[in-house]
Amino acid sequence: MAIEVMLRSEPRSEHILCDIRFAGTQRTIVHGLRQRVQTWVLPMAIVDPVHEPLDPIFDATDLDRTSGCSHNDDRKLGDELIGINGLSAEASANAWQGLRWSESSICSVWHRQDARRSGYRNHAVPANSDTAGAVPFISRPGRMQIEASTMYEADLVYSLSVVYFFVVVIGVFTIGRLASDLAPRGIRSRTPWSRPLSALRLLTYKSWRMAGWNSPSVGAVLLAAVGTVFFSALALGPKPYYWPTDAKYGNSPPIATRTGWMALACLPFIIAFGTKANLVSVLTNIPPENLNVWHNWVSWVMFVLALIHTFPFIVYHNDKGDTLMEFQTGGVWLTGVVALIAQAWLTIMSVSWIRNRWYEFFKATHLLFTAAFVVFFFLHCNFRLTSWDYFIATGAIYFACILWALANAYFKFGISTKASISLESPHSLRVAIATTSSWQPGQHAYLRFLTGGIHALTTHPLTICSMSSKREQDNEMVFYVHPRGGMTRRLAEMARKQPESRVRVLVEGPYGGLPRRWSEGSDQTLLIAGGSGTAFTLSLIEDWLSQGIRVSPCTLKVVLATRDPEFRVWYIEELQRMSERQCGAGLTEVSGLSIHIHETCDPAMIKRSQPRALEEVSTSDDEKVHQSEAMTRLSASSSLSLFGVRFFRGRPDTAAAVKSACMQGQADTVGVVVCGPSGMVHDVSCEAAAQQQRILRGRAGPSEVWFHKEAFS
Template sequence: MMDMKMNGGGIPWLDQPVLLHSSRADKCKLSPAQCAYRNSHWRYWYEADHVYALATVYFCCAIIGVFALSNFLARYSPEWVKRTRIWRATTSVSRYLAYRGYGFPMMRYWTPSLGVLLLGIAGVGFFVGMTLGPQPYYWPTDASYGSSPPIATRAGWMALALLPFVLALSVKANMISALTGIPHEKLQVFHHWTSYAMFALALVHTFPFIIYHEWKGDMVKQWKTSVVYWTGVVTIIAQAYLTLMSLPFIRNRFYEFFKATHLLAAVVFVVFFFLHCDFRLSSWDYFIATGAIYLLCLFTSHARTYLVNGLHTATLEMLPSGLVRVSVPTVMNWTPGQHVFVRFLTSDFHLFTAHPFTISSVCREPDETGQASEIIFYIKPRGGVTGRLAAIAAKSPGCSKKILIEGPYGGVSAQHMSRFDTLLVIAGGSGGGFSLAMVDEALRLSALESKENNSGHEGRRNLQVVFSTRDTTMADWYAAEIESRISHSTTLSADPDNGYETAVSVHITSRVNSASSSPSIGFEKDADKLTPTEITTTGSFSLNVHRNARPDIPGLVARTVAMGNTQGQHVGRKQRIGVLVCGPASMLHDTRNAAALAQTRALGGEVEELYLHSEPFAW
């Protein structure tokens, strides 16, 4: 048979006896020509799992394999290989694809990178080709070939094959990140897209059965007697909920509700999907693979949270800027720009959800400071847990809360940070905390290199920091904070021939004038013609405050490359430039495109490399 029917007794909703795989035994009773037609490669039901499900697995694994190989080569290739022209050209092209994006400001939408879009197009091509390419969509009516429409069969198997990848991409400590070196937050787009593809395939699987049984006139009978339809309906409803609630404009609007219900809906979906498949052919193999992958990743993250990191105490403080400062003494290790997921152990609903926060402090050895390091977050209060934290901090300054920390994830390694001759750090709004950590780490590494006399850099390096905000109080807080951190850095006085020449620009984008501000000078379209309203200069550190002006990000990146080219000619060695950005989607979009354009100049030999690390507010 091509369809397995439920019989009575035994385990509810499963055929008896329950097996791992159903039989592939087939005896065709049609004419030889009809049997040959029915049993051909693209139509044979008893091999559909191999033809369609395994092909989907191979397609996904091939993509992962390409990036895993690239990650291996980037990590372990010798330095002389990385200095060859073919390596530099390949790196520049891949970075162009990884950075270049497209924006629709009127819709407040900015696309993923060109490379991600091309992968999406490849996926669409694969699934559309595999679904609509083979013929027929429905069995001919000259004989009884089976009750499963061919288009529904192949779509169902491809949807099932995507399940392990959807779940693997959903977790933070995942195997794909370990293989490819791509952090989990940058894989979320593929978690969304594979989920959308799986839902689309599920719909293509569902409706042909309805059309077929409506044509036969037994749809009501099937609904009343076949449990496969009941389990299928529950599965598709749960999947529709997961898919629709995951759309960005819905998820962001109802984030707390989404977080609270997503896991429950996912459990319902997987359980009823499992019952719906009812061990047809090798269907349960995909659930076994999904469970093994997901549970291993889940165990890894929970082991790190509860056994390695353990319980922490967080101190809350409300700052005049409107930010909540959360400080957590810890013996954990982390690198700049990393984020963690924090679960506040309170008596309210937020106990059940963990929220991501970017670390705004540097991990220092206890012998450097004489005390344990502190993880510091600067949180912009919004709704949900951040609003509640702000209310608690305002009511009880300096109060403490018990927390659990999962992570850290992402970030830029210290080895990578120390490579750059020029650093351009760009931040907007609450992304300022990210930039503070990056600046601290750059200065800390430079100080260590000066003490050990092994920096590998000739002359002083350049550190440029650009911060943009609408809020004057936020700008005041940031200017004071970064000036304090840089002024107290030992780098500035450790060695006059090494360290960083540091320039900080603070941009207040609001057009509201005050007694202390200059007349409105509009947006900063040409920064060279713009005079800052406030300047503070101390030794190798300068701080400029621009009021009523937006930073010209493409111009900043272009001038940084030009400055690196000039510096390289001066010291006789091509420079390496790092661009680090955290801010709203529009800021990330502008920076990514500017960094993509600069790859042409890196390919032309003006600088050795230009590397971009971007950190979004949310994913």
């Protein structure tokens, strides 16, 4: 004999009507509700047709009248058929079974715990002649058992799985960083360790170039593939995707439920990977600019999961014909759609060619749409289950990173810093900031120019082209900028109208920098740069000179490529300043240093390789003028000779330069650093990867070749 239970809520009433049907006989029982931490506990005892009480089939049912199940199904409570696993009256004796009503019978963590303490159970009962057909899903007891055990804990099963995945990946990279830092310096050149190290470097260096676009490294692609398999298995592995049409399971298809929780779990890590001052960089020693790639990729993962979460609802309610009613009767759909639109904008606008084309607009709108997305996503989740925990974690990570960055910027640079701006050439803008702070070679900082207008809302990441002095009271932080559009073009126009202009600027940083391997030195070091990346080499050259590496038989070769006809003018001026600082430190001769400048512009446009100060000297019989001219010529000539500067026409063969450095018999360790256009970076990285393959095969050559690339835009 089958039993069916119908729960009906009366408007503006604190009672629930329970209709119990026994083979055509119906009885209605009115139950009072006892409120307890947003939970109403409803004790029930089933009565047989002859008014004899049986042992209760279930002890308690958790009903949350404030949020109900996830999608306002509490409004339809009176229309939903609730089955108690299709038990017959005979099978119900001394049994405790759980009652599943609508979509979610346990609506929060503490609700779950209360219900369990009250004797709530979830397990399937084998179908038999008495139970088959009483409730549709009883004919499939195995699937019901699996789904019933996870639907009430989707946040724990799916969200925490995503959290564990990210934590494990970060932990692996942290262990790798610690192993690298704690390993003895000479272990890299030993045969048992050099090959595993080269294998890891091969995964990091090897990439492909397709249609002018550099692919991520093999290692990054493999890690992304692992993530794709994980998320695909977690989202698409469990079945079914939709509830059977012959059953009343509520309005949330299973695939929509789990992908929604998976998307929510991605949110804290997107923020952690996207902030400049973050704990992940501290643990793994991965610079924030490299983590930003994963910020972008995880954002795409979350967006795809959000789409998979959304479309099953559209399909389901389109079949029911109540899509418009869902929009009108509750805010869940509306807040979800607004959050999805904001998320789509953030994700699509972050595509590299779109972001670079409209960078100022991208930066200005990114924060606005981020705020809109988080607010409406929060309203969409509406405190369900453990969703609140993920928003707390997201806010804690974001504000901790922001406060740390602001405090660091305030104590290092203050709020009244001014930058001196001069236009060195039509393609090069020099920005100099006097400061008492220090930094490492290869680091970059974010500058916010307070010149008025909307441009003051955005920051600009710029590589520091000078090296900090040990005497912190007279440091000068120098940047070279290629004026394009927006703020940089405005600064160039300002410097053209008024040379040596000074503007207020807020400095945040420094961030990034070269790997630890740079400071350890190499027998042969090769710096390759092109375009705006050429200025990046200045701080590295000075650091190489100041570290005492020049005393050993180490060599440094710098290969530069430029289309700027005035590049040699300002670059040699910077070398001249560098030589003055180094000569003041006792440097009179540099062995092993050579700088090759490859000019690809029209030869007629190239200016003489003399500083601008020399060109401005007028011919005069005045002895002081002649002395000044002679001293300037001597200084420029000394700089060229001191640094071994040579000029070439045409593009350099960067891959051949790397191969040549690795073929020299005296070099056991070779370091390669590149900063330039994507094509140049790809050529150099491929040759560095080829050297790792040579080491793995045991062929003659340096026992270690390490490589570092700087992002260039």
